[in-house]
Amino acid sequence: SFDFSYDSSDPESPSFASQEKIFKDLGCDVLKAAFDGFNACIFTYGQTGSGKSYTMMGNAVRNKGLIPRICEGLFSEISQRSKSDAVYLEIYNERVQDLLRKNTTPTDSGGLRVREHPRSGPYVQNLSRHLVHNYCQIERLILLGNVNRTTATTDVNDFSSRSHAIFTIRFTQVTLLPCETLSKIHLVDLAGSERADTTHTTGARLKEGANINKSLVALGCVISTLVLFQNIETTKKKKQMFIPYRDSVLTWLLKDSLGGNSKTTMIATVSPADVNYGETLSTLQYASRTRNIVNTPTVNEDSTVKTIRGLQAEVARLQRLLEEASSFLQNIAFQIMLSFYFCCRSPKGSCLAL
Numbered sequence: 626s627f628d629f630s631y632d633s634s635d636p637e638s639p640s641f642a643s644q645e646k647i648f649k650d651l652g653c654d655v656l657k658a659a660f661d662g663f664n665a666c667i668f669t670y671g672q673t674g675s676g677k678s679y680t681m682m683g684n685a686v687r688n689k690g691l692i693p694r695i696c697e698g699l700f701s702e703i704s705q706r707s708k709s710d711a712v713y714l715e716i717y718n719e720r721v722q723d724l725l726r727k728n729t730t731p732t733d734s735g736g737l738r739v740r741e742h743p744r745s746g747p748y749v750q751n752l753s754r755h756l757v758h759n760y761c762q763i764e765r766l767i768l769l770g771n772v773n774r775t776t777a778t779t780d781v782n783d784f785s786s787r788s789h790a791i792f793t794i795r796f797t798q799v800t801l802l803p804c805e806t807l808s809k810i811h812l813v814d815l816a817g818s819e820r821a822d823t824t825h826t827t828g829a830r831l832k833e834g835a836n837i838n839k840s841l842v843a844l845g846c847v848i849s850t851l852v853l854f855q856n857i858e859t860t861k862k863k864k865q866m867f868i869p870y871r872d873s874v875l876t877w878l879l880k881d882s883l884g885g886n887s888k889t890t891m892i893a894t895v896s897p898a899d900v901n902y903g904e905t906l907s908t909l910q911y912a913s914r915t916r917n918i919v920n921t922p923t924v925n926e927d928s929t930v931k932t933i934r935g936l937q938a939e940v941a942r943l944q945r946l947l948e949e950a951s952s953f954l955q956n957i958a959f960q961i962m963l964s965f966y967f968c969c970r971s972p973k974g975s976c977l978a979l
């Protein structure tokens with residue numbers, strides 16, 4: 626089962642799906658979620674060379690992919706009261722690297738450290754964050770990050786991504802005060818699953834391939850456990866279950882997007898070639914399992930803003946009560962005055978009761 630299915634192998638075919646079509650179907654939902662105050666995520670999964678980077682990034686000039694189009698959409702609708710910042714990282718051989726600032730302080734293992742905040746969740750320490758005001762600024766960041774990203778030539782793909790890349794936009798909106806929402810948009814281009822016998826990799830490429838596969842297995846494991854978790858009915862058993870998010874940096878950073886607070890879309894890319902039958906089947910099985918995950922997206926409001934709004938509602942309620950009480954008192958006063966008037970005007974010894 627699936628929501629959409631696209632064929633982009635032959636531009637002459639009547640069923641050909643352009644980058645614009647993919648954006649209209651999938652990217653617009655991400656924008657809507659962000660403007661409504663939800664977190665959103667799109668990630669691509671598929672074998673090496675099947676078109677993940679093409680779908681996410683595209684050909685920068687002619688055939689823009691989802692990332693530049695989503696950024697364009699965001700800035701075309703953004704208001705004066707919104708602000709955005711972007712981070713761009715890659716996970717290369719299980720190490721996190723900042724794609725927007727090469728000379729970051731690495732840990733002993735050579736990458737940046739991933740930590741977890743009790744409320745806002747996992748984050749990368751010392752990752753450079755860039756305030757962006759318009760599309761040109763964010764486009765520059767995308768291009769810089771793409772230049773820094775680790776790619777290499779394999780037998781299957783001339784520009785094969787050797788790392789998982791996560792481009793994250795934090796989008797804050799201040800609408801009628803007091804209302805502030807923060808949406809995190811994760812746009813993820815995973816490195817492709819690959820078999821050494823088809824890619825003919827050796828040495829460093831082989832090691833990269835092994836690490837790529839390792840984190841994709843960890844992703845698969847998280848997905849399977851989440852599906853099991855959601856099928857369990859008793860809360861006690863649910864509490865005993867452990868979701869192995871921390872088994873890889875990728876799953877740890879995408880914790881919210883997988884079974885958490887996010888509207889997430891998975892794009893499975895497959896090759897039309899029959900030699901790839903096995904990989905295609907495995908990608909579709911992976912996607913089919915992922916579809917069973919139920920996320921719980923909520924609007925991300927600032928807690929102080931929430932408190933202020935609660936207090937404002939309380940003030941409004943008390944004002945209403947005061948108004949009701951004062952009109953009741955006015956009414957009583959009027960009636961007393963009226964009865965006094967009639968008492969004064971009635972014949973001696975009798976009093977008109979109202």
Ligand SMILES: Nc1ncnc2c1ncn2[C@@H]1O[C@H](COP(=O)(O)OP(=O)(O)OP(=O)(O)O)[C@@H](O)[C@H]1O
Nearest residue numbers: 633672673674675676677678679782785786816817
């Ligand atoms: N729909 C498409 N139309 C035209 N060209 C495409 C399409 N999909 C992929 N390509 C081309 O195929 C090649 C491989 O695609 P891409 O690099 O996106 O694969 P990938 O899945 O990201 O691979 P890897 O996992 O190795 O990084 C690229 O040259 C890309 O431009």
